[in-house]
Amino acid sequence: MKLRVRSLSRRYEGVTALDDVTVSIPEGRTALLGPNGAGKSTLLKCVLGLVRPTSGDIEVLGLDPRRDPLGVRARIGYMPEDDAHLPDLTAVELCAYGAELAGLPPREAIDRAHAALFYVGLDDKRYMPVQGYSTGLRQRTKLAAAIVHDPELLFLDEPTNGLDPASREEMLALIADLRERRGCSVVLSTHLLADVERVCDHVVVLAAGKVVADAPLDEVLGRGDGRYLVRVKPVAERFAAFEQALRDLGCASEPSPDARGEWIIRPASPDDPGPIWEAALRADVQVRHLAPRKASLDEAFLRMLA
Amino acid sequence: MALPSPDRPTTTADPKSPAGVVHSLAYTRYAGARRSPAFAPLVIARYALMAQLRQRGVKVALLLGLVSLAVCAAILGAKWSLPTMAASAGFGELGGAGQLARAVRDGEADVLVWALRAQILPTFLLTLWCGAGAVSADLMAGAFQFHFSRPVSPGGYLAGRVVSASGWALCLSAVTLLVFSVERLAFQSTPLGAARALGLGAVAVLLELSSLAAVALGVSSLTRRKGLAQAMFAAIAFAGWVLCHSLGALLGKEWVKSLDLISCVDGVVAQLNHQSTLHGGAAFVPALAWLGWTAGALALAAWQLSRAEVNRG
Numbered sequence: 001m002k003l004r005v006r007s008l009s010r011r012y013e014g015v016t017a018l019d020d021v022t023v024s025i026p027e028g029r030t031a032l033l034g035p036n037g038a039g040k041s042t043l044l045k046c047v048l049g050l051v052r053p054t055s056g057d058i059e060v061l062g063l064d065p066r067r068d069p070l071g072v073r074a075r076i077g078y079m080p081e082d083d084a085h086l087p088d089l090t091a092v093e094l095c096a097y098g099a100e101l102a103g104l105p106p107r108e109a110i111d112r113a114h115a116a117l118f119y120v121g122l123d124d125k126r127y128m129p130v131q132g133y134s135t136g137l138r139q140r141t142k143l144a145a146a147i148v149h150d151p152e153l154l155f156l157d158e159p160t161n162g163l164d165p166a167s168r169e170e171m172l173a174l175i176a177d178l179r180e181r182r183g184c185s186v187v188l189s190t191h192l193l194a195d196v197e198r199v200c201d202h203v204v205v206l207a208a209g210k211v212v213a214d215a216p217l218d219e220v221l222g223r224g225d226g227r228y229l230v231r232v233k234p235v236a237e238r239f240a241a242f243e244q245a246l247r248d249l250g251c252a253s254e255p256s257p258d259a260r261g262e263w264i265i266r267p268a269s270p271d272d273p274g275p276i277w278e279a280a281l282r283a284d285v286q287v288r289h290l291a292p293r294k295a296s297l298d299e300a301f302l303r304m305l306a
Numbered sequence: 307m308a309l310p311s312p313d314r315p316t317t318t319a320d321p322k323s324p325a326g327v328v329h330s331l332a333y334t335r336y337a338g339a340r341r342s343p344a345f346a347p348l349v350i351a352r353y354a355l356m357a358q359l360r361q362r363g364v365k366v367a368l369l370l371g372l373v374s375l376a377v378c379a380a381i382l383g384a385k386w387s388l389p390t391m392a393a394s395a396g397f398g399e400l401g402g403a404g405q406l407a408r409a410v411r412d413g414e415a416d417v418l419v420w421a422l423r424a425q426i427l428p429t430f431l432l433t434l435w436c437g438a439g440a441v442s443a444d445l446m447a448g449a450f451q452f453h454f455s456r457p458v459s460p461g462g463y464l465a466g467r468v469v470s471a472s473g474w475a476l477c478l479s480a481v482t483l484l485v486f487s488v489e490r491l492a493f494q495s496t497p498l499g500a501a502r503a504l505g506l507g508a509v510a511v512l513l514e515l516s517s518l519a520a521v522a523l524g525v526s527s528l529t530r531r532k533g534l535a536q537a538m539f540a541a542i543a544f545a546g547w548v549l550c551h552s553l554g555a556l557l558g559k560e561w562v563k564s565l566d567l568i569s570c571v572d573g574v575v576a577q578l579n580h581q582s583t584l585h586g587g588a589a590f591v592p593a594l595a596w597l598g599w600t601a602g603a604l605a606l607a608a609w610q611l612s613r614a615e616v617n618r619g
Contacts, residue, residue, distance in 0.1 A: 048454075048455055050454055050455070069457075069459075070343045070457035070458075070459065071457070073455060073456055073457045073458075074340065074343070074456075074457040078451075078455035080448065080451045080452075080455070082448050082451065083447060083448040084447075084448040084449065084451040084452040084455075085447055085448065085449065085452065086353070086357065086444070086447060086449050086452065087357070087443045087446075087447050087449075088357040088358075088360055088361070089353065089357055093353065093356075093357075097349070097353045098452065098456060100345075100349045100353075101346055101349055101350070101453070101456040101457065101458055102340070102456050102457060103340030103341045103342070103343065103345075103457065104336070104338070104340060104341070105338070105339065105341065108336070108338055112333075112336060114332075115332040115333045115334070116333050118332050118333070119328070119332060119333035131447070145452070147333070149336065150335055150336035170327065170328075173327055173328055174328060177328045182333070182334075182335060183335070
């Protein structure tokens with residue numbers, strides 16, 4: 001595990017930002033989801049050692065950020081949601097500065113600053129002051145500054161905010177590549193569930209300071225609502241008989257089959273798709289695909305919050 | 307085997323992955339040595355000094371300081387050369403040796419006083435530009451998150467900012483002090499006397515710059531608006547001077563005049579030169595005032611940093 005949090009609570013005056021949070025984040029790409037005010041940023045700041053928890057334990061890469069905050073921060077990277085740059089510094093200088101603060105010698109820092117900026121797609125614009133950048137360039141610069149010192153664990157707070165579709169795809173490709181090629185585990189805090197489905201393999205959902213889910217993405221999506229996706233041979237004249245047979249066996253079909261013969265069916269017992277097979281047999285319909293229907297992450301997210 | 311063109315994508319995502327491309331694979335893992343977080347204040351100071359040199363105000367203040375140095379060096383040279391010429395010409399033979407000895411002592415005291423006075427305006431302007439808006443600018447640009455998500459402690463950050471707030475002023479003052487000391491040695495003083503003047507001058511310069519930098523950072527930590535922080539710093543320096551000198555004259559108390567930010571260092575320097583007009587308990591007032599300004603401002607800045615949202619707890 002890259003990160004373990006046990007019974008973590010953080011209370012501000014009159015507000016409980018985190019309430020007995022226990023999560024384990026494995027290697028790989030993990031999404032930290034939750035509505036506004038769920039406690040995502042507070043959790044990240046506790047992990048970074050920027051905020052002292054009221055109670056509970058944290059272990060980041062085997063270290064306790066309360067006892068060794070500087071040691072933890074040397075081994076992790078953080079890309080904040082808001083602007084985080086220094087006035088009058090160019091992107092190269094900013095990244096080299098970040099690398100030196102993380103302990104790299106000056107020569108290594110400048111070399112890696114160039115490499116990281118090339119990696120995120122900043123070419124000759126890297127010699128311009130950061131305050132003149134567009135949103136997309138700033139996001140790329142923040143990512144380069146977060147990875148320039150080669151962190152083992154990377155926290156990204158809304159990395160695709162304000163990006164156009166092409167830039168968003170590139171940012172997601174970089175996030176995927178960081179794990180696959182560089183072996184850097186990523187924790188992605190975002191509201192964009194589509195991004196999570198594209199790049200993450202583990203999900204932690206927070207709501208009102210509590211953990212609602214902490215599971216692999218497949219498991220979260222697979223926790224369907226008892227419906228099955230059924231694809232049959234598209235012979236339209238048998239569809240009415242199939243529908244009647246389903247009704248007779250206590251199954252609900254929804255919505256109506258489309259032109260390709262795709263059905264969403266809820267049998268009487270969610271764990272037993274037998275009546276679907278039985279209905280197909282009675283109506284003489286050839287079943288080509290039958291599997292529990294996975295909800296979209298949006299649906300799963302709303303269900304968990306409800 | 308042909309190498310891929312740098313202009314062309316080097317990887318493409320599979321259909322299930324994001325459709326974007328990674329343009330360069332030059333970024334690799336780092337396995338080299340890492341330095342201790344104790345270096346962080348020096349790194350902060352070095353990058354800040356580099357960025358400050360791009361500001362027009364800093365360039366103008368440095369130029370002004372060099373002009374001031376040249377003018378004062380010429381005046382001091384003329385002043386110091388006259389007693390030497392008079393003594394060597396045999397004027398006033400009975401009192402010549404005593405006059406020369408007194409002139410040497412006074413000249414060494416001049417090094418301290420003139421080193422501060424020659425650069426008072428450039429030093430003030432440099433601290434104004436480099437220190438009085440430093441924390442404000444960081445607050446505005448989100449640089450707290452940048453610093454404190456890396457192995458930088460609030461104390462390390464503050465130390466780096468103090469050095470960077472006074473760095474260029476220190477360079478200017480050090481050059482000034484060195485030039486005056488060498489000039490003094492060339493005209494009249496002994497190497498020991500020049501070294502003494504240089505040492506005391508260095509103490510005076512450090513006292514002056516540390517109090518100015520601390521107060522500049524203290525007011526800078528109070529607001530996100532750089533201009534407001536600079537105006538507050540200027541008001542503390544000038545309005546404080548006017549207020550203390552007016553009150554001192556009104557009350558007839560000389561020590562009241564040494565309470566403000568600028569005069570407290572002058573008071574300490576006068577004591578170093580054995581030229582102070584304050585006696586008894588009042589003799590400690592300039593040093594206590596300096597301590598109050600410096601420690602108070604640094605404590606204020608440290609407190610503000612500890613209250614910053616990103617560093618709460």
